[in-house]
Amino acid sequence: MGNVEYTPMVNASLCDGCSLCVELCPAMVFRLEGRVAVADAGKCIGCGLCVPLCPREAISLVIDP
């Protein structure tokens, strides 16, 4: 029951910069740098939305109990 850490990560070789994750993540974790999304993992609230949302399957979410 401690602090769970969530670490969203973008696989830059899969991401095509569609920006869906930038627009839809409720915690505004993602931003575009050029044509690749970058995650500010510290903001993530672990909702899990981004993983199925990415059309390129470029986002993974590591949950550290």
Ligand code: SF4
């Ligand atoms: S939704 Fe996926 S493909 Fe689109 S910008 Fe985000 S990580 Fe890249």
Ligand code: SF4
């Ligand atoms: S799990 Fe939720 S809060 Fe975390 S990056 Fe994905 S959409 Fe954003």
